[in-house]
Amino acid sequence: MIQNVVEIAREAGQFLRERVGHVRSVERKSGQDTNLVTEVDRASEALIKDRIRALYPSHAVLGEESGGSLEGAETVWIIDPLDGTTNFTHGLPIFCVSIGVQHRGELVAGAVYDPNLDELFSAEKGSGAFLNGQRLRVSEESEVRNSLLVTGFPYTIRENPDHAIEHFTTFLKQAQAVRRLGSAALDLCYVAAGRFDGFWEVSLNSWDMAAGMLVVREAGGRVMAVLKENL
Numbered sequence: 001m002i003q004n005v006v007e008i009a010r011e012a013g014q015f016l017r018e019r020v021g022h023v024r025s026v027e028r029k030s031g032q033d034t035n036l037v038t039e040v041d042r043a044s045e046a047l048i049k050d051r052i053r054a055l056y057p058s059h060a061v062l063g064e065e066s067g068g069s070l071e072g073a074e075t076v077w078i079i080d081p082l083d084g085t086t087n088f089t090h091g092l093p094i095f096c097v098s099i100g101v102q103h104r105g106e107l108v109a110g111a112v113y114d115p116n117l118d119e120l121f122s123a124e125k126g127s128g129a130f131l132n133g134q135r136l137r138v139s140e141e142s143e144v145r146n147s148l149l150v151t152g153f154p155y156t157i158r159e160n161p162d163h164a165i166e167h168f169t170t171f172l173k174q175a176q177a178v179r180r181l182g183s184a185a186l187d188l189c190y191v192a193a194g195r196f197d198g199f200w201e202v203s204l205n206s207w208d209m210a211a212g213m214l215v216v217r218e219a220g221g222r223v224m225a226v227l228k229e230n231l
Contacts, residue, residue: 002124005099005111008051012044012097013115016082023089038089041065044081048099052077064207075103078210083112084183093117098185100210110211112185121189121215129192129218138221139194144171147197150179150187154203162202171200188212192219 023038045065052061060073064080077099082088084095093116100110112121121136123129129136141147149171154161172178179196181187185208187199192215204225213223 001101002109002111002122002127004051004055005101005109006113006120006122008048009097009099009111009113010120011051012048012081012099013113015044015047016040016088016095016097017115020088020093021091038082038085040088041082041085044097045079048077048079048081048097062207064205075101077101078207080185080207083185083208084181087182092182094181094183094186096183096186098207098211100207100214102210107210107214107217110214112189112211112215114186121192121211123192123211123215123218125214125218127218129215131189131193136192136215136219137194138192138216138219139197141197144174144198145176147175148177148179148195149175149198149200150181150190150196151199152180152182152184152187152201154201156203164202167200167202184208185212189215191221192216 019040023040042065045063049061049063049066052059056075060076062076062078078101080098082095083098088095096112096114098112101108106125108125110123113119119131121129121131151168151171153164168178184201184204187196187201188209189212190196191199209225213225216223
């Protein structure tokens with residue numbers, strides 16, 4: 001299965017790369033000025049779902065744009081067809097495709113593909129995490145003051161959910177530095193690769209995290225998440 005996950009992620013990532021600078025429409029979801037969606041997001045998700053259904057017609061799909069559920073199916077594909085839509089619409093080359101697979105309530109496979117750097121992060125439960133075929137290992141840094149951290153802000157940041165602004169200020173004062181890329185999936189994979197020493201964010205959805213969480217775990221990292229879903 002992991003090979004199919006990787007191949008689908010690569011195909012969707014190339015689809016995105018070819019459409020940078022050619023977005024025809026940008027909409028705002030749920031009335032939120034900062035939560036964007038384009039026709040490219042939807043087309044990428046449709047491509048991924050078509051590939052999944054051709055290979056695994058009995059599997060369920062949970063996608064950011066088309067919805068779905070983690071309940072009632074033995075195997076569910078959890079997909080973010082374009083993680084980093086705001087970056088994408090501005091031509092900032094920090095975005096990716098994220099695909100995770102959950103079987104009987106456990107994450108078993110995942111891939112995150114960055115088409116701009118041609119970096120493919122992948123993991124299969126119990127088999128380790130890899131970047132373009134090279135095994136990954138998380139940082140061994142244990143002190144926050146020596147750590148390069150990464151975070152993101154929810155679309156509802158103006159409402160300051162879970163005191164997100166205060167948490168950011170605290171880490172900014174205590175860590176060596178804090179970055180914000182605009183893609184939670186890449187944030188997690190960069191932690192797995194040891195590029196960042198830690199990551200935190202509030203109000204993430206399962207499609208933001210599924211593949212990246214497995215990559216971090218399989219790279220030897222710890223993931224602490226509060227979710228309704230069983231990830």
